[in-house]
């Protein structure tokens with residue numbers, strides 16, 4: 063009886079969480095809200111995603127960014143109005159940044175290889 067009730071509760075929760083995830087683009091692994099994921103390396107790639115999709119526009123506000131720097135020859139550098147955050151080129155690791163975006167244009171890049179295409183842009187409105 064108790065087990066059945068718990069299973070029902072879990073099933074109800076699961077359904078709710080997945081429908082919320084679909085509408086907000088939440089990555090699910092974080093606490094919810096404005097969560098972004100930045101990854102650079104191990105190859106010559108750099109990405110910034112929200113809910114698995116590349117970020118092209120965002121609403122102004124405060125965001126949490128989980129950054130994974132997977133290469134000691136690249137870095138993840140995010141900059142724009144009021145924001146200046148970067149990892150070390152020679153280092154690796156995962157980092158949690160909290161940033162506040164204002165209306166304007168933002169860039170994320172590898173400082174060594176942006177001219178080779180390791181660069182992305184998005185607009186905050």
Ligand SMILES: [Cu+2]
Nearest residue numbers: 136172174175
């Ligand atoms: Cu690089």
